[in-house]
Amino acid sequence: MNTTRASHAVIGIAALVTAASCYAHTSKKHHKTSSDAPMPVTYPSPTGSEPAVATQWGAVSEPALPATVCGAPLQAKLTPVGGSIDTLDADPANSQPDTARIQAAIDACPAGQAVKLTVGYSGESGFLSGPLRLKSGVTLWIDQGVTLFASRNPANYDNGVGTCGTATTSKTKSCNPLILASDTAGSGIVGKGVIDGRGGSLLTSGPNAGKRSWWDVAYQNKTMGLNQQNPRLVQVSKGSAFTLHDITLENSPNFHVVLDSVVGVTAWGIKILSPSLEYTKARYACPSGTTPDAHTPATCFTPDTVKNTDGFDPGQSSNVVLAYSYISTGDDDVAVKASKAPASNNLTFAHNHFYYGHGMSIGSETNSGVSNVAVTDLTMDGYDSPNGNGLRIKSDSSRGGMVSNVRYEQVCMRNVRQPLVFDPYYSTAKGSLYPSFTGIVIKGFRDLGSASQSSQVTFSGYATNGVVKPLEITLDNVVFDGTQPALATGHNGGPSVLPAYTHFTLGPGPVSFANSIVTSTAADVTVSGSPGNAAPVDCSGAFVPLKSVLPDSPI
The missing domain is CATH 2.160.20.10 (Single-stranded right-handed beta-helix, Pectin lyase-like)
Known part of the structure; x- marks a missing residue:
């Protein structure tokens, strides 16, 4: 991994140390009793080859x-x-x-x-x-x-x-x-x-x-x-x-x-x-x-x-780590869900590579709430699938709830049709479970673009029948190389012109498409902060062919 990418911290986690205790390092030799019943076989444990992962509750090795x-x-x-x-x-x-x-x-x-x-x-x-x-x-x-x-x-x-x-x-x-x-x-x-x-x-x-x-x-x-x-x-x-x-x-x-x-x-x-x-x-x-x-x-x-x-779907779960992994699927690479109690909280996704798929997603079921999600050092190569998504939070009023404190850092992306999607109108289904996305931070994101298709971004809060739940999002050092992304239009009964009902905080790092974000009193689009100058995320060593990891991969 490029040394300029995200750093790793080291602290312990009680719940997972308990699990690790099942793997105590003993060194017995294989033998049989006089009744010829097989006895347990013991194996030396290899030294871990990857650094520990910092999480919201400690470090996981x-x-x-x-x-x-x-x-x-x-x-x-x-x-x-x-x-x-x-x-x-x-x-x-x-x-x-x-x-x-x-x-x-x-x-x-x-x-x-x-x-x-x-x-x-x-x-x-x-x-x-x-x-x-x-x-x-x-x-x-x-x-x-x-x-x-x-x-x-x-x-x-x-x-x-x-x-x-x-x-x-x-x-x-x-x-x-x-x-x-x-x-x-x-x-x-x-x-x-x-x-x-x-x-x-x-x-x-x-x-x-x-x-x-x-x-x-x-x-x-x-x-x-x-x-x-x-x-x-x-x-x-x-x-x-x-x-x-x-x-x-x-x-x-x-x-x-x-x-x-x-x-x-x-x-x-x-x-x-x-x-x-x-x-x-x-x-x-x-x-x-x-x-x-x-x-x-x-x-x-x-x-x-x-x-x-779907690849990896944690629902109603907590203290979850997905690290140093490789996912390519026909649907969500990851989908964090919360369709019932308890809420999903304390989830860390670190040092992963995604390929085909519908992205690093939260939703669509967010009924019981999703909070404290950290995504760091993520590489995504969508291979220009027309259905490709990058970072995505999706829900609707039939299954919505509070999504809060979600942080994305050190993300490299290319060939992804929809790199950023924050959509509370995911389907036409209706109800009184209103989506609310707050405390969303993207800090250190770079999209290298595509030679064959343009990209678009979706920023929308929820606002229907007098219920208003603005999207609150910070963009800091969010850079698209080359052609800048188009702003998606609304769908499924939501606002037709986007962004809408979105409160942006920009900077202090650059936001390459900041000029396309226009404040609007009618659509409740606000902008605070000011983007500045900084080196974009270094993606020079980020992309790894999946076939180098899985020989039976087609890509």
Whole structure:
């Protein structure tokens, strides 16, 4: 990382130290008892390679790998062909051969230890599983070279509603996630292996068997106004001290990682990608007629056709860190949500790289409130997707609430259609839950532009039916190279001319498009402060090809 980028501080965090205590550094040797029962295997813990991350509640360090594996590691028995195991489970009866043994190992594992999945004796690298449930204190360790493939049989995920794997008029969710951690303390998923949700593989049971993949079903959500019934990859509900470390998550049928009411989460060095080369072409150059736009089942997907594949979504959660991670998806790279109590607060996103996707987002559900969000040292390369977003806060009066104290620092961006979006009219839905965005600070932002498309920015507060909630935002050293961004127009019943109902504070650093911000008494646009001169953020070493991190990336 360029030495001029954001600095790192070092202090402790009690909730996550508790989790780390599960990874004590012991050094026993593998042996068996007289009954030949396997004993725990211990491993030396590597020294952390990345600096600690400063947060609002202290510093968080890179997690250590588990010191102890309960029993013998589980060995892979399947050999993928070209990164796929579709030839092995065309018969739905063969859809989850490894579920029982992985779950049994988790259930039998003592707290503070890990279940480890490893390569087989003859180089086998694949596991194939349906839904798994983690328990407190137990870590699932997917070793380097190993892929945990998700079943593509909807019957394996169905929660009893009976519609998993279809698109329905009902909004009732009908699929369990692949991996669930519910009410756990100190559990996690680690290792340099891969979890592959197989979103582009044809389903093997139900009305869409052999006709649609999970992503084809998801596309019906857009084209037919239906609700996709697809499983999430990892769901963490309630509980505390959850760890994601080094793991790669790919091709989820729906959201990749969802947190719901969790206190204390460290996601460090994770990689999220949809779609991978397994389901597309290099640089997403899909031939005409092969994508969901015109062909079902589709044979090639792009980030713009894998709907609702959010990367990392913390909801109603606190003390959450996402650090040193890489995300490229077909929807929000990150979406901080607060659809119910408790509020989402104390969230830090540091030293991350985003690629395709709908941005570093807050919302659209902000009902119970979002506060104390820090985004620092973020690099975004949108690859000129027409749907690309950068920094975004989105909501509407059907699901709005208070979003406050959000700070973005040291951001480098290029090829992003909408680099800055602050929008309380995200949809046409109406209600009495009014969005309010206050205490928003952007300090140190640089957009290098695009050779193929222009960009636009959205600044709007909420003002309808006598309810006025101005956007309060500070812009300090916010610089667009070359052509300056256009100001977006309003939509969904909001003010037509933007900015509107926005109180700007500019400076002391430069704001390259300051001349386009005009005060207005009628639209309640005010400007305080004065932009000055300063060197823009140094982005010379910021951008990293995703393929250098994930070999199966198309970009």
